[in-house]
Amino acid sequence: MADEKKQVEQITSMAEDFAQWYTDIVSKAELMDYSSVKGCMIFKPAGYAIWENIQKNLDAMFKKAGVENVYMPLFIPESLLEKEKDHVEGFAPEVAWVTHGGLEPLEERLCVRPTSETLFCDLYANLVHSYRDLPKVYNQWCSVVRWEKTTRPFLRSREFLWQEGHTAHATAEEAQERTEQMLNLYAEFCEKYLAIPVVKGRKTDKEKFAGAEATYTIEALMHDGKALQSGTSHNFGDGFARAFNIQYTDKDNTLQYVHQTSWGMSTRLIGAIIMVHGDDSGLKLPPAIAPVQVMIVPIMQTKEGVLDKANELLNSFNAAGIRAKLDSTDKRPGFKFAEQEMRGIPLRIEVGPKDIEAGTCVAVRRDTHEKLTLPLNDLTEKISGLLEDIQQNMYDTALAHRDSHTYDAVEYEEFKKTIDEKPGFVRAMWCGDRACEDRIKEDTGATSRCMPFDQVKLSDKCICCGKPAKALVYWGRAY
Amino acid sequence: MADEKKQVEQITSMAEDFAQWYTDIVSKAELMDYSSVKGCMIFKPAGYAIWENIQKNLDAMFKKAGVENVYMPLFIPESLLEKEKDHVEGFAPEVAWVTHGGLEPLEERLCVRPTSETLFCDLYANLVHSYRDLPKVYNQWCSVVRWEKTTRPFLRSREFLWQEGHTAHATAEEAQERTEQMLNLYAEFCEKYLAIPVVKGRKTDKEKFAGAEATYTIEALMHDGKALQSGTSHNFGDGFARAFNIQYTDKDNTLQYVHQTSWGMSTRLIGAIIMVHGDDSGLKLPPAIAPVQVMIVPIMQTKEGVLDKANELLNSFNAAGIRAKLDSTDKRPGFKFAEQEMRGIPLRIEVGPKDIEAGTCVAVRRDTHEKLTLPLNDLTEKISGLLEDIQQNMYDTALAHRDSHTYDAVEYEEFKKTIDEKPGFVRAMWCGDRACEDRIKEDTGATSRCMPFDQVKLSDKCICCGKPAKALVYWGRAY
Numbered sequence: 013m014a015d016e017k018k019q020v021e022q023i024t025s026m027a028e029d030f031a032q033w034y035t036d037i038v039s040k041a042e043l044m045d046y047s048s049v050k051g052c053m054i055f056k057p058a059g060y061a062i063w064e065n066i067q068k069n070l071d072a073m074f075k076k077a078g079v080e081n082v083y084m085p086l087f088i089p090e091s092l093l094e095k096e097k098d099h100v101e102g103f104a105p106e107v108a109w110v111t112h113g114g115l116e117p118l119e120e121r122l123c124v125r126p127t128s129e130t131l132f133c134d135l136y137a138n139l140v141h142s143y144r145d146l147p148k149v150y151n152q153w154c155s156v157v158r159w160e161k162t163t164r165p166f167l168r169s170r171e172f173l174w175q176e177g178h179t180a181h182a183t184a185e186e187a188q189e190r191t192e193q194m195l196n197l198y199a200e201f202c203e204k205y206l207a208i209p210v211v212k213g214r215k216t217d218k219e220k221f222a223g224a225e226a227t228y229t230i231e232a233l234m235h236d237g238k239a240l241q242s243g244t245s246h247n248f249g250d251g252f253a254r255a256f257n258i259q260y261t262d263k264d265n266t267l268q269y270v271h272q273t274s275w276g277m278s279t280r281l282i283g284a285i286i287m288v289h290g291d292d293s294g295l296k297l298p299p300a301i302a303p304v305q306v307m308i309v310p311i312m313q314t315k316e317g318v319l320d321k322a323n324e325l326l327n328s329f330n331a332a333g334i335r336a337k338l339d340s341t342d343k344r345p346g347f348k349f350a351e352q353e354m355r356g357i358p359l360r361i362e363v364g365p366k367d368i369e370a371g372t373c374v375a376v377r378r379d380t381h382e383k384l385t386l387p388l389n390d391l392t393e394k395i396s397g398l399l400e401d402i403q404q405n406m407y408d409t410a411l412a413h414r415d416s417h418t419y420d421a422v423e424y425e426e427f428k429k430t431i432d433e434k435p436g437f438v439r440a441m442w443c444g445d446r447a448c449e450d451r452i453k454e455d456t457g458a459t460s461r462c463m464p465f466d467q468v469k470l471s472d473k474c475i476c477c478g479k480p481a482k483a484l485v486y487w488g489r490a491y
Numbered sequence: 492m493a494d495e496k497k498q499v500e501q502i503t504s505m506a507e508d509f510a511q512w513y514t515d516i517v518s519k520a521e522l523m524d525y526s527s528v529k530g531c532m533i534f535k536p537a538g539y540a541i542w543e544n545i546q547k548n549l550d551a552m553f554k555k556a557g558v559e560n561v562y563m564p565l566f567i568p569e570s571l572l573e574k575e576k577d578h579v580e581g582f583a584p585e586v587a588w589v590t591h592g593g594l595e596p597l598e599e600r601l602c603v604r605p606t607s608e609t610l611f612c613d614l615y616a617n618l619v620h621s622y623r624d625l626p627k628v629y630n631q632w633c634s635v636v637r638w639e640k641t642t643r644p645f646l647r648s649r650e651f652l653w654q655e656g657h658t659a660h661a662t663a664e665e666a667q668e669r670t671e672q673m674l675n676l677y678a679e680f681c682e683k684y685l686a687i688p689v690v691k692g693r694k695t696d697k698e699k700f701a702g703a704e705a706t707y708t709i710e711a712l713m714h715d716g717k718a719l720q721s722g723t724s725h726n727f728g729d730g731f732a733r734a735f736n737i738q739y740t741d742k743d744n745t746l747q748y749v750h751q752t753s754w755g756m757s758t759r760l761i762g763a764i765i766m767v768h769g770d771d772s773g774l775k776l777p778p779a780i781a782p783v784q785v786m787i788v789p790i791m792q793t794k795e796g797v798l799d800k801a802n803e804l805l806n807s808f809n810a811a812g813i814r815a816k817l818d819s820t821d822k823r824p825g826f827k828f829a830e831q832e833m834r835g836i837p838l839r840i841e842v843g844p845k846d847i848e849a850g851t852c853v854a855v856r857r858d859t860h861e862k863l864t865l866p867l868n869d870l871t872e873k874i875s876g877l878l879e880d881i882q883q884n885m886y887d888t889a890l891a892h893r894d895s896h897t898y899d900a901v902e903y904e905e906f907k908k909t910i911d912e913k914p915g916f917v918r919a920m921w922c923g924d925r926a927c928e929d930r931i932k933e934d935t936g937a938t939s940r941c942m943p944f945d946q947v948k949l950s951d952k953c954i955c956c957g958k959p960a961k962a963l964v965y966w967g968r969a970y
Contacts, residue, residue: 048571048613049601052564057629060560081539085531086565086603086634086650087587092527105593108566110603112588113638113649122528124565124589124603134527150536155565155633159592170592171565 023354025292030236037286038165041295041355051163051170055279058355061303062282063173067153069205069301070175070277073197079151079177084131086154087122092130096255099129102222106158108170124157129223129248129274132178133256140270143182143262149190151177166283167240167491174278180258180270184249187271191247194275195228198243206281207298207407208232208288209414210242211437211486213462218449221274225249231461231486233414234287237435239461239488242284245275283491288410295356296378298406299399306336306395307352311345311364321368325361325391332392334399353378358402359395379405418486422471427487431456437488441481443474452476452487461486502833504771509715516765517644520774520834530642530649534758537834540782541761542652546632548684548780549654549756552676558630558656563610565633566601571609575734578608581701585637587649603636608702608727608753611657612735619749622661622741628669630656645762646719646970653757659737659749663728666750670726673754674707677722685760686777686886687711687767688893689721690916690965692941697928700753704728710940710965712893713766716914718940718967721763724754762970767889774835775857777885778878785815785874786831790824790843800847804840804870811871813878832857837881838874858884897965901950906966910935916967920960922953931955931966940965 022040024032038044043059055063071081087110094100107123125131136148153175163169177194181187195212202208210230220227224246232242253259253269262268289296299305306329310322322338329336339348345362352360362374373391375384379402386394417436421427430438438458442448449460452475463483474481501519503511517523522538534542550560566589573579586602604610615627632654642648656673660666674691681687689709699706703725711721732738732748741747768775778784785808789801801817808815818827824841831839841853852870854863858881865873896915900906909917917937921927928939931954942962953960 045614045617047564047610048568049564049566052566054564054614055562057559057561060562063562064560080536081543082536083534083539083542083634083652085526085528085533086636087528087531089527107593108589108601109591110587111590114585114587122587131526131533135524135533138524155562157565173562 023292023294026235026290033290033292034283034286035165037290037295037354043282043295044165049170051160053163053165053169053171055173058303059282062285062297062301063279065301065303066205066281067175070201071153073201074151074175074177077149077193077197079149081152082150083152083154084125084128084135086125088125088128088130090121090123092134093123095130095133096223096252099223099252103127103158106160108157108159125154126156126158127274127276128152128154128156128176129178129252130256132274133252133258133272136180136270136272137256137258140180140258140260143260146180146182146260146270147186147190148180149177150179151175164283164491166279166286172279174276176276177274179273180253181272182260182262182268182270184271187247187249187273191226191228191245191273191275194273195230195243195245198245198275198277199230201277202230202232202242202281202284203407205298205300206285206288207300207403207410208242208284209407209411211462211464213464213486215244215462216442216446216449216460216485218446219460221246223248223251225251229462231437231488232284232288233417233437233488234284234491235290235413236287237417237489239437239486239490240280240284240287241461241490242281243275243277246273248272248274289406290356293350294354296406297356297358299358299403302335302356302358304335304337304355304357305399306334306359306361307348307357308336308338308361308363309345309348309352310338310340311362311367313340315365317368318363318365322363325363325373325388328392329395332396334392334395349376359398361395377402379409420470421475424475427452427475428456431458431487431489435489437461437486439470439484439486440475441469441471441473442483442485443477443479444482445474445477445479448474448476456487457489458487459490461488461490502771502773505714505769512769512771513762513765514644516769516774516833522761522774523644528649530639532642532644532648532650534652537782538761541764541776541780542758544780544782545684545760546654549680550632552680553630553654553656556628556672556676558628560631561629562631562633563604563607563614565604567604567607567609569600569602571613572602574609574612575702575731578702578731582606582637585639587636587638604633605635605637606753606755607631607633607635607655608657608731609735611753612731612737612751615659615749615751616735616737619659619737619739622739625659625661625739625749626665626669627659628656629658630654643762643970645758645765651758653755655755656753658752659732660751661739661741661747661749663750666726666728666752670705670707670724670752670754673752674709674722674724677724677754677756678709680756681709681711681721681760681763682886684777684779685764685767686779686882686889687721687763688886688890690941690943692943692965694723694941695921695925695928695939695964697925698939700725702727702730704730708941710916710967711763711767712896712916712967713763713970714769714892715766716896716967718916718965718969719759719763719766720940720969721760722754722756725752727751727753768885769835772829773833775885776835776837778837778882781814781835781837783814783816783834783836784878785813785838785840786827786836787815787817787840787842788824788827788831789817789819790841790846792819794844796847797842797844801842804842804852804867807871808874811875813871813874828855838877840874856881858888899949900954903954906954907935910937910966910968914968916940916965918949918963918965919954920948920950920952921962921964922956922958923961924953924956924958927953927955935966936968937966938969940967940969
């Protein structure tokens, strides 16, 4: 038992120290490792495989939505970054600068891309001449660099992986449509693949992207009651088009500026998976995104026929498109169980001599720890059904958690008390003034997460200043 | 006719100016564009889609060969790059240096990875302790930066996309096996997917990778008779392991150094596709890697029933897993034909009112320009067969070209004359001395491409100095 205990003891419990629990999972599930470069992380195989599945499924949704992939340079000349005023102010303080190429100093400094709006604008200015050249709906999968002071695995690091979509349209209406389309696509992806419910809404001016006219966001609630911004979609209007002179001739032969959008999701999503679904046994992966969905653990594997049967199951699962693995190492079963749970594999199949004799096996669900005895006949179909159940149950559980941690407030004292005592989202009315947002942040540590698309009127007055309210806002402490 | 002529006239013919022909294809097939960052290129949708297909198929082969993907930081601290002497000497003159993060200077300069041996070694030194931790067979897909002075689309640019595999093994034998396994995998990939035959062999010491004990290569012959190194696989022995102190305890409880390999292929392969298969009508993509395999061009598309039939074909192709598109824009058919040829789409299907009435369509092969009249019944199966034929024919044609441009020489005068007058590979014996390699380069511009695995003895004497020969070498001018 020593080994199993050792492995379990190494995880701090969620209730005791959520931050340490998170760090423990990242390390024990072998998702990431620290590198010799301060603030930069290594994606280990188990962590990178989750990103590969996110990429694969999200990219398929992109392609159906008419998105084309490209790859832009890693570097941005300083003069190009400076073309749009708000944008450079937002990013210049946190970029990494290349000053030497080989043995010689560069004529102009290059920044390592923190985001690529400026490069896409530069490209569109060259490519777009006529209405026939529109729309452009390009995306790239790449890494970006932001020189953060404090970092945390997946949530904030100096380099992270993401996709960034950048589009150009003939009209403001079409740009707005694309902005919302991609936000909705992100929400659908999170709900369908990651089993994470999200609140869709618009960011306040304070929280919007540097250079955007409007920023839309999906906000998820973590197990500790903190919010995580999980994807954003920006409408730039024609601001960048004017700064970069991206013009086209319309059908009436008049010169017009294009209207642009950008949208992105990142490896942060892996942090969200950990913090929405994980428990004290470790990571818990939704089957739709799990690199390994089923781990087969043979019991008394040296007995005749056990490994044969286990391999037979493995082959039938894989043939049916179930991502299965067999752990036939010489570790003891208890250790293998703890390891499979730590790594978040959704389903474990135990099969030993007695099971084989009875024509059954034991299935253990990672989400509920439920043990089921299943007949070996038609097992594949049953397993597929179980994986679907697990996916649905994980979503339902996350939704119930979010809903039971979403509170309404109409008085400021009640608002502050709720933020302080009940971790979660607090919904309250707001007058639209930056001053109230700043004061709420100062008083409670909470920020405005979004003005949700589903607006309801809790009262007529701003929660903070009492002046007439303009919008319902989700507030919360956030990562 | 003006438009078609315009498009055709814009390509320089291969015979007239091969370099310009290449540049024209890159531009007219919309594969790449120049960026505002000197020496860095933009991968446009048509170019990036080829890379996506290369990634997808090569990665599937990797996974079958037990390779696990990871992602390592973009930056390498100067002190880490310097740990292996030969390696730093090889790369330091051509790396880009980051000296500032945000507004502050860094304590230690970071280089933007030109390759990641040093980072993987650093990781393995942390991860590997016991023989149970071996082997490690990791790979990453990423971009790398080398500050080249002269650049050419796909062939040489300051930033390019590639994969780099890095492994650690218990024994020298196992490392050598993996080195050869990956080289063979590369050769198989090039032949099967890219329809490019390659010569497999070992590099001379002069041409080997900085820090490697032995470098193996696959060499392809371009249409102009120049060689292109298309993939390499290196055996590091325990050199890096000693520099980075990567040790493990073996079964007898003795401390041992690991043995390492690395191997990579890059977006250069797209340059190879262009230069092996292309012709004066443009790009010619092998069906196995073509993002679009079949372009359907409706004739007299405004006539009733034509677009319906074209869409019906499109759907039946896509349902059968054939990557097809329909060009229903208002351009004239002749223009669409030229465009499809320029973009290298392997097969064109023309369907108009007369065809429909006759129950047929016209198929035009991109490889042979052959026109075929095909019945609309069972068309999908026929098309699949045609695509296979095209793939095979493209390989056979490339192989015949290479074989008819591979010459043997046994006297130095004859050797120099062949290099000068007959572009291609020249096979000749070599004594093993660097001095002869240097002299051959000086006299002819040709470099040693590889010592092929298939050794034959053309004579007993070195082609250059006449001393006893040690190996047959493929020589050639190269990109």
